[in-house]
Amino acid sequence: MKLKDTGLTEQDIKDKVKKYMIETYERYDFVAETAKGMYMYAPDGTAYLDFYAGIAVNGAGNCNEKVVAAVREQCGEIMQTFNYPYTIPQALLAEKICTTIGMDKVFFQNSGTESNEAMIKMARKYGVEKYGPQKYEIITAWDSFHGRTFGSMSATGQPDNACQIGFGNMTPGFVYAKFNDLDSFREKITENTVAIMVEPVQGEGGVHPATAEFMTGLRKLCDDKGLLLLLDEVQTGWCRTGAVMSFMNYGIKPDIVSMAKALGGGMPIGAICATNEAAKAFTMGSHGSTFGGHPVCCAAALAEINELLDRGCAENAKKMGDYFCAKLETLPHVKEVRHQGLFVGVEFDETLNAKDVKHGCFDRKLLVTAIGDHIIRMVPPLILEKKHCDDAYEILKQTVEAL
Numbered sequence: 001m002k003l004k005d006t007g008l009t010e011q012d013i014k015d016k017v018k019k020y021m022i023e024t025y026e027r028y029d030f031v032a033e034t035a036k037g038m039y040m041y042a043p044d045g046t047a048y049l050d051f052y053a054g055i056a057v058n059g060a061g062n063c064n065e066k067v068v069a070a071v072r073e074q075c076g077e078i079m080q081t082f083n084y085p086y087t088i089p090q091a092l093l094a095e096k097i098c099t100t101i102g103m104d105k106v107f108f109q110n111s112g113t114e115s116n117e118a119m120i121k122m123a124r125k126y127g128v129e130k131y132g133p134q135k136y137e138i139i140t141a142w143d144s145f146h147g148r149t150f151g152s153m154s155a156t157g158q159p160d161n162a163c164q165i166g167f168g169n170m171t172p173g174f175v176y177a178k179f180n181d182l183d184s185f186r187e188k189i190t191e192n193t194v195a196i197m198v199e200p201v202q203g204e205g206g207v208h209p210a211t212a213e214f215m216t217g218l219r220k221l222c223d224d225k226g227l228l229l230l231l232d233e234v235q236t237g238w239c240r241t242g243a244v245m246s247f248m249n250y251g252i253k254p255d256i257v258s259m260a261k262a263l264g265g266g267m268p269i270g271a272i273c274a275t276n277e278a279a280k281a282f283t284m285g286s287h288g289s290t291f292g293g294h295p296v297c298c299a300a301a302l303a304e305i306n307e308l309l310d311r312g313c314a315e316n317a318k319k320m321g322d323y324f325c326a327k328l329e330t331l332p333h334v335k336e337v338r339h340q341g342l343f344v345g346v347e348f349d350e351t352l353n354a355k356d357v358k359h360g361c362f363d364r365k366l367l368v369t370a371i372g373d374h375i376i377r378m379v380p381p382l383i384l385e386k387k388h389c390d391d392a393y394e395i396l397k398q399t400v401e402a403l
């Protein structure tokens with residue numbers, strides 16, 4: 001939909017949103033009308049360099065041509081079926097995902113939080129049916145973020161965050177331990193524990209990658225104690241971190257992994273992948289979704305994965321992440337630059353407010369996001385080149401110097 005065809009102005013669009021929508025988002029002050037590759041465009045043609053990619057979504061670039069073509073083609077064939085008939089895109093995508101990341105089975109959902117709900121439900125049912133009614137506790141990490149539905153909210157170890165405040169009691173069955181601290185997780189294990197669940201890089205928690213010692217240690221701990229290892233790769237999955245899945249950076253495998261965001265290349269789809277053993281917990285009728293496995297989203301995801309793999313996006317994420325972050329280290333007021341591939345966080349010292357940096361970048365046509373008071377997160381499309389890193393760096397430098 002183009003603004004010129006509506007007879008409205010940009011201000012009219014903003015006013016309608018303010019009047020009719022329940023707003024929980026702090027918006028960038030522009031109307032995003034079109035997008036291509038590394039840029040988003042306002043109706044007047046102003047280009048914004050996209051270093052947030054719909055928050056780690058548009059891996060193969062905004063409106064990737066092959067993804068767009070797959071969506072257009074599938075829309076003309078069959079759109080929604082529920083999961084009663086077999087569909088071609090589902091079957092092909094399921095095979096592609098499992099064979100690419102070395103897992104046995106997949107279950108399709110629509111979003112990250114739903115995928116985490118499925119992962120939590122599968123682990124709990126596995127524990128209760130295999131060991132008894134109390135065996136459903138999951139240890140997650142403080143400062144984690146797993147989504148905004150009740151299971152995922154409750155798994156999130158951030159009781160002081162707006163995503164939990166005011167919603168009453170969380171769902172029972174979760175205990176929390178310190179991220180990157182193996183002993184802390186070990187101490188929380190009881191006879192009721194069924195699983196450990198973490199993000200390989202804590203994103204909303206401030207872009208903190210897990211150490212190799214922590215991740216390999218968690219795998220061993222789970223093996224020793226007969227627990228399931230659940231990885232939330234909603235934000236890290238599909239080439240962002242320099243490997244197809246972040247767990248591959250550590251040389252380990254989870255029992256269940258959740259994914260969403262980049263999987264669909266801009267279309268809403270999520271999934272969990274599980275080992276045959278864990279997947280047994282989901283029996284006929286025990287879980288389901290009206291839209292999960294939607295043919296159009298599956299066709300888009302298949303095209304996106306092919307693009308990510310064909311274009312070497314994981315390798316590019318590693319190379320460009322290293323290049324960009326070495327430059328970011330030289331910015332004034334930087335306390336720490338943390339990253340895994342192109343999952344980048346810049347923590348500034350206490351004199352710089354992250355929202356001011358975000359707004360300053362926006363004024364200079366660079367889109368980044370702020371986490372907390374002092375951290376900027378950048379998760380650009382994985383097709384980016386050195387020139388985009390250089391442009392973003394110059395804008396950040398000008399912004400920080402002006403503040």
Ligand SMILES: Cc1ncc(COP(=O)(O)O)c(C=O)c1O
Nearest residue numbers: 111112113145146147203234235
């Ligand atoms: C690690 C992680 N898990 C889950 C979610 C929730 O995903 P969604 O917004 O698709 O429900 C997010 C979203 O930012 C995330 O970063």
